[in-house]
Amino acid sequence: xxxxxxxxxxxxxxxxxxxxxxxxxxxxxxxxxxxxxxxxxxxxxxxxxxxxxxxxxxxxxxxxxxxxxxxxxxxxxxxxxxxxxxxxxxxxxxxxxxxxxxxxxxxxxxxxxxxxxxxxxxxxxxxxxxxxxxxxxxxxxxxxxxxxxxxxxxxxxxxxxxxxxxxxxxxxxxxxxxxxxxxxxxxxxxxxxxxxxxxxxxxxxxxxxxxxxxxxxxxxxxxxxxxxxxxxxxxxxxxxxxxxxxxxxxxxxxxxxxxxxxxxxx
Amino acid sequence: xxxxxxxxxxxxxxxxxxxxxxxxxxxxxxxxxxxxxxxxxxxxxxxxxxxxxxxxxxxxxxxxxxxxxxxxxxxxxxxxxxxxxxxxxxxxxxxxxxxxxxxxxxxxxxxxxxxxxxxxxxxxxxxxxxxxxxxxxxxxxxxxxxxxxxxxxxxxxxxxxxxxxxxxxxxxxxxxxxxxxxxxxxxxxxxxxxxxxxxxxxxxxxxxxxxxxxxxxxxxxxxxxxxxxxxxxxxxxxxxxxxxxxxxxxxxxxxxxxxxxxxxxxxxxxxxxxxxxxxxxxxxxxx
Numbered sequence: 411x412x413x414x415x416x417x418x419x420x421x422x423x424x425x426x427x428x429x430x431x432x433x434x435x436x437x438x439x440x441x442x443x444x445x446x447x448x449x450x451x452x453x454x455x456x457x458x459x460x461x462x463x464x465x466x467x468x469x470x471x472x473x474x475x476x477x478x479x480x481x482x483x484x485x486x487x488x489x490x491x492x493x494x495x496x497x498x499x500x501x502x503x504x505x506x507x508x509x510x511x512x513x514x515x516x517x518x519x520x521x522x523x524x525x526x527x528x529x530x531x532x533x534x535x536x537x538x539x540x541x542x543x544x545x546x547x548x549x550x551x552x553x554x555x556x557x558x559x560x561x562x563x564x565x566x567x568x569x570x571x572x573x574x575x576x577x578x579x580x581x582x583x584x585x586x587x588x589x590x591x592x593x594x595x596x597x598x599x600x601x602x603x604x605x606x607x608x609x610x611x612x613x614x615x616x617x618x619x620x621x622x623x624x625x626x627x628x629x630x631x632x633x634x635x636x637x638x639x640x641x642x643x644x645x646x647x648x649x650x651x652x653x654x655x656x657x658x659x660x661x662x663x664x665x666x667x668x669x670x671x672x673x674x675x676x
Numbered sequence: 677x678x679x680x681x682x683x684x685x686x687x688x689x690x691x692x693x694x695x696x697x698x699x700x701x702x703x704x705x706x707x708x709x710x711x712x713x714x715x716x717x718x719x720x721x722x723x724x725x726x727x728x729x730x731x732x733x734x735x736x737x738x739x740x741x742x743x744x745x746x747x748x749x750x751x752x753x754x755x756x757x758x759x760x761x762x763x764x765x766x767x768x769x770x771x772x773x774x775x776x777x778x779x780x781x782x783x784x785x786x787x788x789x790x791x792x793x794x795x796x797x798x799x800x801x802x803x804x805x806x807x808x809x810x811x812x813x814x815x816x817x818x819x820x821x822x823x824x825x826x827x828x829x830x831x832x833x834x835x836x837x838x839x840x841x842x843x844x845x846x847x848x849x850x851x852x853x854x855x856x857x858x859x860x861x862x863x864x865x866x867x868x869x870x871x872x873x874x875x876x877x878x879x880x881x882x883x884x885x886x887x888x889x890x891x892x893x894x895x896x897x898x899x900x901x902x903x904x905x906x907x908x909x910x911x912x913x914x915x916x917x918x919x920x921x922x923x924x925x926x927x928x929x930x931x932x933x934x935x936x937x938x939x940x941x942x943x944x945x946x947x948x949x950x951x952x953x954x955x956x957x958x959x960x961x962x963x
Binding site: 615616 | 687698704715779782785789810819855899902935
């Protein structure tokens with residue numbers, strides 16, 4: 411009994427360590443500024459929706475949501491169209507040099523983003539694409555394509571080969587086996603891979619910040635609030651930090667299942 | 677369509693796009709780095725390797741190199757230690773039925789955009805409204821300026837990174853511990869082996885390969901320090917948290933717009949990271 415109590419309290423402390431900061435900001439997002447600026451944080455206060463109303467009626471935030479959706483959506487879509495067939499071909503047919511190919515996809519992740527962003531500024535200025543959504547979409551492609559490939563290969567490797575071979579005997583072509591057999595069987599894990607990539611792209615700040623001065627994504631808008639004026643609007647900042655974090659947090663269950671499957675497959 | 681054509685059809689688009697999107701900026705960066713372009717004067721002249729020579733005489737660059745190295749060491753070692761601790765706690769003390777729920781809670785920090793995590797912790801660490809300083813203030817002591825103190829700022833930001841990654845890797849290690857053969861662990865328990873002995877001598881040595889991979893992944897991810905540091909301190913106070921990517925950003929994009937000089941730094945960064953990580957990765961693959 412006593413042992414149970416100790417283990418439960420250790421676990422409870424661990425949970426507190428993980429989510430207290432998030433809950434504190436969540437609480438702060440419902441406080442008026444006068445309740446926030448208080449050396450001993452107030453637990454009891456009269457909650458207000460004012461911060462969220464301010465955030466959701468600010469032009470830059472609304473444009474940020476719209477831009478983020480378009481930019482992340484498009485680069486993800488291209489990543490899926492290009493990356494998933496590549497992952498399939500590598501997993502299923504292991505063509506010559508496929509190990510080097512895997513390393514090539516991985517090494518894209520080694521590139522420091524600032525080292526891509528800086529020369530791209532010059533290139534996009536020359537091409538007249540600076541400060542457009544297209545510029546950011548293009549710059550996100552290495553991230554989306556390489557991570558979708560890298561994460562999808564194990565998904566296709568776990569598709570039993572005999573199902574595919576049986577379909578081949580029944581006269582399905584290579585393309586048919588891919589779309590009609592492999593894709594549906596692997597799709598639960600593929601969704602995990604896509605969502606993982608979504609989170610990485612949605613959260614990105616540096617490239618969007620560098621390649622735009624007005625066409626900004628949501629992280630850029632949220633980061634810019636702290637440098638506004640003298641009296642920092644902490645209620646609004648908390649609300650925008652929470653708002654920005656909602657889309658990735660929605661997928662936390664899918665991600666954990668994906669990770670679990672990924673690890674037990676090895 | 678024959679087999680080889682199908683494979684080519686699947687793989688080729690990804691290679692072509694990746695090569696274009698990676699090689700273009702690299703060629704661009706090398707080209708700019710040999711000129712004296714800036715965002716204000718886009719017409720540049722070729723000046724040879726002057727930018728590279730300047731770099732190694734630039735004390736702020738040397739400082740950034742040093743801070744980046746500290747950042748790598750602190751965040752990689754810190755998240756690994758936290759992860760090991762968390763995984764043992766979960767493995768030993770948590771009820772199997774609730775583990776997935778616990779895992780969901782513990783990976784929430786890593787799911788946060790760095791901007792959100794940075795803002796949330798600026799709020800937590802604030803001397804006038806933060807939760808962390810509240811106990812000190814209620815005892816009438818002076819609050820600690822975690823982000824404004826030159827000595828503490830780097831550790832404070834690194835702590836947030838470790839909070840995100842350490843908990844996440846802790847969950848991963850827990851799942852890995854669960855894949856180990858159960859009878860081995862049960863046998864050790866029957867022999868009354870102490871918990872720390874079990875993990876120190878038996879389970880974690882079996883996970884050595886995974887630990888190395890996790891350390892490598894973290895080392896690669898730690899290179900992307902910009903988002904968090906920019907949100908929390910913008911490299912300050914002074915230049916005490918200015919890593920290479922922040923300095924390159926400040927030079928190339930921020931106020932200065934010295935795009936040629938920043939490009940030289942980018943080229944140096946790419947060469948350093950690709951060489952080091954390719955070497956380490958290939959070695960790790962072999963062993």
